Amino acid sequence: MNLAFSEEALTLSKALMKRYPEGKHKSALIPILHIAQAEFNGWLSTDAMDYVASIIGIKPIEVYEVASFYSMFNMQPVGKCSLEVCHTGPCAINGAESLISYLENKLNIKLGQTTADGMFTLKAVECLGSCGSAPMLQCGVNYYENLTNEKADDLINKLTAENRLQSYTDIK
């Protein structure tokens, strides 16, 4: 196992563990998995999860069973930018489905796939609490709402120019 957090991420993880009562620092597991995903290319490899287990001082299985339960944790490699389009009820009746088709055509991939250059992964996700501003998508920490095809084009241009991992948590 050659993976390790940056010093900053390690300091933050240790501080997070102190937020919970003595002996209950396993509570910091989900927050630390978010950091791990941001540190290790947007997904959780077995090595990454083993490393998190070693920081918290719990068994690797305790990390695997949690990581695999939650939809925000990627158990497979993903692109730098995960475009997560909400397709639940209120979004579905206000353009989510045509937005997904538009993005599939534009990026030349299907839902769940990643572009050949490793830049974009396209996902359909369940309700993100943005029902009044449909259609929308989440990429990293940001919500992009009331989307049109034009706005989607602009977003893809912007993300391509930024050319970096879009994480849910920016630990900086």
Next chain:
Amino acid sequence: MSRKILLEHIDVPGINTFDTYRKMGGYRSVEKALKTMSPDDVVEEVKKSGMRGRGGAGFPTGMKWSFLAKPVGVPRYLVCNADESEPGTFKDRYLMEKIPHGLIEGMITSSYALGANTSYIYIRGEYFYILRILEKAIAEAYANGFLGKNILGSGYDLDLYVHPGAGAYICGEETALLESLEGKRGNPRVKPPFPAIAGLYACPTVVNNVETIAAIAPIVNMGGDEYAKIGIGRSTGTKLISASGHINNPGIYEIELGLPVEEFIYSDKYCGGIKNGKKLKAVVAGGSSVPILPANLILKTANNEERLMSYESLSDGGFVSGTMLGSGGFVVYDEDSCIVRNTWNFARFYHHESCGQCSPCREGTGWMEKVLHRIEYGHGKLSDIDLLVEVSKKIEGNTICPLGDAAAWPVASAIRHFREEFEWHIKEATLSQTRNFGLLAAHEALVK
């Protein structure tokens, strides 16, 4: 009926900062409670207010608080449920983003009332940007002496932390939330024991929704009796409604409970009517879990009385002709909406979100999704309709947590009120792939 309490200062520039919030009268409830009231006094005011939990179940908050066990030498916890995930609901997000100190103030006053010295806000992971907003507000509250040791010289200590989830609707169920907060999978616990006896780390715990906790400050400030005068009957106070779907003005509205549903849908002060001049077909009034109602039954009860935005009026008629206020996620469907497709969509959602612990829910949600998918895509059989009803009945009431019911109700209610549309979808399998049934069924179903 347009009284604003939670959103009174929503338009004040800088209301997201401590200084402006304080200038507008913020943190008064903390001063009042810590300096002039005992913890039990605060609980008493909340009881008198009659406020019912704003997360969806509508259980009286003061009563929930009074169940909290207080064994000597055991810490107690207040945990705020900010895992807002019920489709159609986005009010807590709005409240936390725009007025973060409203929640922080409520957390301090409530924690004092419950005797908690450490409290957590469990926020859904997708709301990470709001987590940052809350952490900044919490830092301001510490810097100004409203959090930490010996708050306002009262001898009361409180530490408050925000904790992110990672994508799981089920963590909005309070015991799943506590499991998740302990660093585990979000599997709901068997109850009893209830969290009031054994919650976080097996200690007595209260879990309350964001909107519920934010309302504690105004209740303490004005007194429970005054708060109880707002609203109608046992639906006291104001409620945030998340309005979405085919309406002209989607967004968050604070309403005094008792507002007529018709006014809420058609008034320019609220939803502003149906988009593109279309007709109303149906409404999901309280988040995706509650029964969908056709136009006539959402505007008037089966007894032809005006339907009001209140716990009692929306549930008038039970599940035969009524629904629930739920979380206040108000989704409006116009005449062109396909009820079959919408029901399939919700069934897919619940299948995706089932934690898998109880077989009726794990298997049943999958069956409902599968059968609805084949009806939607023109491969259904007429017997599928009764099959769906049967499966929904086998899930309902047979699971550890309410997700099973939440998955069963949308399917059962859609068939109850729009059976003709399901039948048409099956009989006209080819035609149903190119056009929608329209409004007809909604009216016919109502005649019965």
